[in-house]
Amino acid sequence: MNNLVIWPIIIPLIAGLILILFRKNILFQRLLSILAIIGIGVVSVSLMSQIKGNGIQTLQAGGWAPPYGISIVADMFSAILLLSSSIVALFCLIYSFRSIGEKREKHYFYPFYLFLITGVNGSFLTGDIFNLFVCFEVMLISSYVLISLGGTKLQLRESIKYILINVLSSSLFLVAIAYLYAMLGTLNFAHLSLRVAEAGQDGLLTTVSLLFLIVFGMKAALFLFFWLPGAYSAPPTAIAAVFAALLTKVGIYALFRTFTLVFYHKPEVTHFIIGILGALTMLLGAIGAIAYWDIKKILTYNVIVGVGFIIAGLASQTPNGIMGSLYYLIHDILIKALIFLLGGAIIVITGTSKLKEISGLIRNHPYLGWMFFIAALSLAGIPPLSGFLGKVFITRGTFEAGYYWLGGIGLLTSLMVLFSIMKIFMNVFWGETALSKEMEKGTTKGLMFPIGCLTALTITLGLGAEGIHEYVQIAADGLVNPSLYIEAVMAGAK
């Protein structure tokens, strides 16, 4: 029992509730939301050191013994995701101060932002599958509001589609939970895993696991990504960056949790299908990324490629592949936020997202240009930067598992990603300077600080990968040996 585990859920929830009362006081809203997110970061760092010293931390809500109550579980995997998501959330929040506009700020932007974080953190920490559903809904309802906040035509149109898709996938999630409950009679992850191991994973359970794959695949944009490019190009940049960094990652987290903890007995069926879906996701996403001449569209398709790549590590089911996925997950959360913020800054300056209408920004915006260049190289996985190590481990893992085609497609799509992002760089920053300082539509004042910090982080993470290796190793061990998780949760039963 460790009460610290629930703090990452409670802090943003309470802060959000308080902020509802102070609608007009924008300064206070900004201050409290920054403090709340820094608080989550501090808590997750101390959780990481506790997990490193004493193993997985659990909390049985209300003191009920597992599996009767709801367990809140923080293993290293969750803690790492908590920390990286709170870092990204902080910088997107700072970016939004300058870019979101007073009207949105007065209409409860910050409370909804904090409720979104509540849902994300809850999904990372919960040890109960129905509670995971509830946390998903907390996150999704906040995202419905954030995506439509402001009420422009584009936002309204896209939010309708986004809501429809998510309502349907939530219904499917409940259906899958109902089937699982009928077969196993429990909802606690650790207990589910025990029961599946006892009874053996028969055809019916495999079918249910595939239903979970569809549900989480829809949330994570794994193959079923048709809703993502439209939905993520509608909201303002700061919101789109948070969505790109966090929302799909929660789906990926759920996929990892279910397919490493509960349904790991029939990898020749489930993990093989996951591998095929991952390969298709990478290919289709990369094709989309090189097809468009629109900054927003290229960036959203890059989100999809990243999802496919992380899932390839899960499909390999080797320690190396899983470790690579973890490295890549951390990197992907940072870099997706970074490229969305950079793209947003370009759109602020030029007033358009069409590549063919922009050229020669490097003369007046050298810092922005070179930071974009670094981010582009990092996204593609060039060695000194953060994307490299994850790609190496994932490729090695897929080769070890015998999925050469999967690793090959991963490497091929890296080239396509590099091409798509370099297309933005060369079109936007090189060439004739068409836009003089006076003709610019907006200023990047205040936007450069979060972008610069995230760029520094992606360099640090690339050079200092040794520093986090120990933590990633512990997280990967936890995912490869589900017994560690089960023992930690069930220890509270005695």
Place this chain on the structure above:
Amino acid sequence: METLISILVGLFFSIGTYLVLSKSLIRIILGTSIISHGVNLLILTMGGLKTGGPPLLGGINTTFTDSLPQALILTAIVINFAVTALFLVLSYRTYKTVGTDDMDQLRGNKDE
């Protein structure tokens, strides 16, 4: 009994799917509502429909129906209620702003 309810749930799902695939926005929202009714019935059925008293202590019963699915449904109903309310308001707002409820005209390739 479980078989009958399962067929009914299947019927709910097929009607809901048919409605969701239609053009008009309000029919789509009705479709999602019907699907979530089906989901709630399914959770109840999957918990088992064996006869027993209502799950209230202090009565004369010695056997009870499973109370967990009922708690799950109660949660799911409230969440679905909130989402449907938001969805309805949003579709009303979209109708006012965009001026149509035809999904074909909500594609929006023209003005971009």
